[in-house]
Amino acid sequence: MARVRPTSDDRERIRKVADAILTRISDLAEDRGLQAQAMLVGSAARGTWLAGDHDLDIFIAVPEASDIKDALSLARAVAPEHEEKYAEHPYVHAAIEGFDVDLVPCYLLENTSRLKSAVDRTPFHTRYVLGKISGLEDQVLLLKQFMKGIGVYGSELKVGGFSGYLSELLVLRYGSFMGVLEGASGWRPGKIIDLECGGVLSHDGPLVVVDPVDPKRNVAAALTLDKMLQFAASARCFIKGPSLDFFFPGRIQPLTDEELIKIMELRRSAFILLEFPAPPVVEDILFPQLRKAEESIRFLLARNEFSVLRSDVESVNGLAWVLFELDVWELPRIVRRFGPPAYEGDHLSRFISSHPHPISGPYVEGGRAVVEVERKHTKAWDLLEGELPKLSLGKHLAVEIQKCHSIYVGPAIVTTTSPEFKTFLARYFSRGQRIC
Amino acid sequence: MARVRPTSDDRERIRKVADAILTRISDLAEDRGLQAQAMLVGSAARGTWLAGDHDLDIFIAVPEASDIKDALSLARAVAPEHEEKYAEHPYVHAAIEGFDVDLVPCYLLENTSRLKSAVDRTPFHTRYVLGKISGLEDQVLLLKQFMKGIGVYGSELKVGGFSGYLSELLVLRYGSFMGVLEGASGWRPGKIIDLECGGVLSHDGPLVVVDPVDPKRNVAAALTLDKMLQFAASARCFIKGPSLDFFFPGRIQPLTDEELIKIMELRRSAFILLEFPAPPVVEDILFPQLRKAEESIRFLLARNEFSVLRSDVESVNGLAWVLFELDVWELPRIVRRFGPPAYEGDHLSRFISSHPHPISGPYVEGGRAVVEVERKHTKAWDLLEGELPKLSLGKHLAVEIQKCHSIYVGPAIVTTTSPEFKTFLARYFSRGQRIC
Numbered sequence: 001m002a003r004v005r006p007t008s009d010d011r012e013r014i015r016k017v018a019d020a021i022l023t024r025i026s027d028l029a030e031d032r033g034l035q036a037q038a039m040l041v042g043s044a045a046r047g048t049w050l051a052g053d054h055d056l057d058i059f060i061a062v063p064e065a066s067d068i069k070d071a072l073s074l075a076r077a078v079a080p081e082h083e084e085k086y087a088e089h090p091y092v093h094a095a096i097e098g099f100d101v102d103l104v105p106c107y108l109l110e111n112t113s114r115l116k117s118a119v120d121r122t123p124f125h126t127r128y129v130l131g132k133i134s135g136l137e138d139q140v141l142l143l144k145q146f147m148k149g150i151g152v153y154g155s156e157l158k159v160g161g162f163s164g165y166l167s168e169l170l171v172l173r174y175g176s177f178m179g180v181l182e183g184a185s186g187w188r189p190g191k192i193i194d195l196e197c198g199g200v201l202s203h204d205g206p207l208v209v210v211d212p213v214d215p216k217r218n219v220a221a222a223l224t225l226d227k228m229l230q231f232a233a234s235a236r237c238f239i240k241g242p243s244l245d246f247f248f249p250g251r252i253q254p255l256t257d258e259e260l261i262k263i264m265e266l267r268r269s270a271f272i273l274l275e276f277p278a279p280p281v282v283e284d285i286l287f288p289q290l291r292k293a294e295e296s297i298r299f300l301l302a303r304n305e306f307s308v309l310r311s312d313v314e315s316v317n318g319l320a321w322v323l324f325e326l327d328v329w330e331l332p333r334i335v336r337r338f339g340p341p342a343y344e345g346d347h348l349s350r351f352i353s354s355h356p357h358p359i360s361g362p363y364v365e366g367g368r369a370v371v372e373v374e375r376k377h378t379k380a381w382d383l384l385e386g387e388l389p390k391l392s393l394g395k396h397l398a399v400e401i402q403k404c405h406s407i408y409v410g411p412a413i414v415t416t417t418s419p420e421f422k423t424f425l426a427r428y429f430s431r432g433q434r435i436c
Numbered sequence: 437m438a439r440v441r442p443t444s445d446d447r448e449r450i451r452k453v454a455d456a457i458l459t460r461i462s463d464l465a466e467d468r469g470l471q472a473q474a475m476l477v478g479s480a481a482r483g484t485w486l487a488g489d490h491d492l493d494i495f496i497a498v499p500e501a502s503d504i505k506d507a508l509s510l511a512r513a514v515a516p517e518h519e520e521k522y523a524e525h526p527y528v529h530a531a532i533e534g535f536d537v538d539l540v541p542c543y544l545l546e547n548t549s550r551l552k553s554a555v556d557r558t559p560f561h562t563r564y565v566l567g568k569i570s571g572l573e574d575q576v577l578l579l580k581q582f583m584k585g586i587g588v589y590g591s592e593l594k595v596g597g598f599s600g601y602l603s604e605l606l607v608l609r610y611g612s613f614m615g616v617l618e619g620a621s622g623w624r625p626g627k628i629i630d631l632e633c634g635g636v637l638s639h640d641g642p643l644v645v646v647d648p649v650d651p652k653r654n655v656a657a658a659l660t661l662d663k664m665l666q667f668a669a670s671a672r673c674f675i676k677g678p679s680l681d682f683f684f685p686g687r688i689q690p691l692t693d694e695e696l697i698k699i700m701e702l703r704r705s706a707f708i709l710l711e712f713p714a715p716p717v718v719e720d721i722l723f724p725q726l727r728k729a730e731e732s733i734r735f736l737l738a739r740n741e742f743s744v745l746r747s748d749v750e751s752v753n754g755l756a757w758v759l760f761e762l763d764v765w766e767l768p769r770i771v772r773r774f775g776p777p778a779y780e781g782d783h784l785s786r787f788i789s790s791h792p793h794p795i796s797g798p799y800v801e802g803g804r805a806v807v808e809v810e811r812k813h814t815k816a817w818d819l820l821e822g823e824l825p826k827l828s829l830g831k832h833l834a835v836e837i838q839k840c841h842s843i844y845v846g847p848a849i850v851t852t853t854s855p856e857f858k859t860f861l862a863r864y865f866s867r868g869q870r871i872c
Binding site: 188225236270359360363372431 | 621623624625642661662665666668669672702703704705706741743745746763764767768769770772777778779781784785788794795796797798799800801802803805808814865866867868869871872
């Protein structure tokens, strides 16, 4: 417990910093004659933050009738040295006395019936949890750390895992950390959890947790099937054989170039890496675009009879990577093209005249006309380089890739790019989850 | 016409030889006190044999009540130097005065309602065609030679094409050679031709031609979809641009070893050849077994993620071959094994314990558990050599293959086997049909 529960000194310090910021916002609002209310939300407000976390979420709420930009200008004024970010709406991020502080404008609402954006819901979540969680904070901490340890914590799109609020609701539903694990070990896709009997309004997603403060919303909407089932399977493992390793799995060791190349030689597959500068957008915009690019390229390769064993995406320090490991990366020069059913005279004539000099054929096979012609790209990387400009990639990605990109092949992927990539690669190779 | 119609000298000679054999059978039967009737059947009897053909089909019919072995012993006695063959029943094959003579025992029947075997039907076919074909013999000869030229003539299972009787019925149906081509150019799978309105009794097959003497039977039962559609497509071509080449396409030129290897290098695919002694059975038994072996091996390769571009079978001079041309013949050492859905706890546990030391994994992907393990056979030929004994091959083939076989790979297939194989290979490469 000591490793997950913040010390009383930590608690004292976070309270002090938060109070100072809240007071400063109130003062500034008064100076400006604005009716704005600042509030601490998130795990710091609910007493469910993990030791070592230094995130503070502070919301600046203005009345429905006012302009939300007033709240944004307050945020800017509170933290003169800040970074402006953008999710559904703009917000301010600043480092204040060692904490990562998000200052988020929102509307002050009486109830959830007139939500203007997702952030307007957060104060209601904090109020709901605060009213019920008392005495269960440690159970939440255990669950969050467990989820972190097995890699399913975080509702950002890069992770697709469990949000803090979701983990709190699970503890409320099942009563304890072990209760959640026991419950989850029996989960199947389609599981529904509805704490306040709010009813389920055609939610989809593998897990539906009805939001107690807004039944139209699925709290687990960002959770992917794989993260859900991995959590369930890890829960089963932990129940069979509990171990601290679930919570603190030890960091992936970076591997040397020689080690990485040795692993690649053992696998005897082929690696292709697409590298380009990450566009300046938040991860929740970047990662869906990276996944889209990954899918487009997988589809391109498959359509041309190459075969992908596994692929993954990552972005660190301004660089973005889409990595492919291939089963089949080189094909014969000869390729068969299948034409129409041989009894469709007109189609057949057009097909045959569009291949005037086949290497073999035309012949009839399985009722269809077939010709054997020369393949345009016999190597997967030539195909990728040749077709990349025509692919449907994410909007921001397409711009960056057009400006500049590199394609690395085979062992070259290890030696030609950044150290962060090697960590990504080491994680890729070590992939193995606690499931049973 | 001169190249397809037998000369009057030819006609004279065939009649003389046939008459001599028929008389000899009658005499012998009388000597033995047997009630047997010999008759000339097939194209020689119907005046529809092609110039250069030297086949004589003579049936020896005995009354229903007698033993068919009497007919067989007559056949043996007529041609002391003979070879015994076996299709549905045993028969005798002999070379007599330059002709290939088949002496086939059958029953003497009043009508087709009590047929004992397929050969009993033949005399009825001859009678039916003789009664109608007069004046159309040349049309039949043109059609047969056209079918020969484009490679769809012959109902033996090796070819899967049109029988002589089928081509005669088509001329009766469409009135002339050009009539047949015009009719066929519109054929689609499922086409039904019923000359005597005998009705169709749930025949399947791409083309159904109801036998006028036995409506239960589809005369085109042996015709494959591909040969049917190739005939239809060639008919369209001929109508658009008639040419003697359809009838006399010129022989496939045998290629030198260097030429064959050059073609293989151009294609950049991989060839695997399975060679073994052909079992001593007729082609109608051998070829279905060769095709079965071909299918079993294709399935084995596909199941193991290798990919076959094209394959073919052949047997000449006591050797049999199953040839595969591969798109993908070598795979990485690493292979993914997909387990059960990750929520099926018991199955999952068994799956994970059956792969105790995966190279990567287990992990959850698409809702299922996945491990990455070592592939047993990374090369297609190793797989074939290793799994051949376990495959379901044809009965006679399995015996021969177990006794002795060779597997050749790549350019070695050209240099290590017989000259007949090279002709087969040249035909394989030159494959191209007159379709449009």
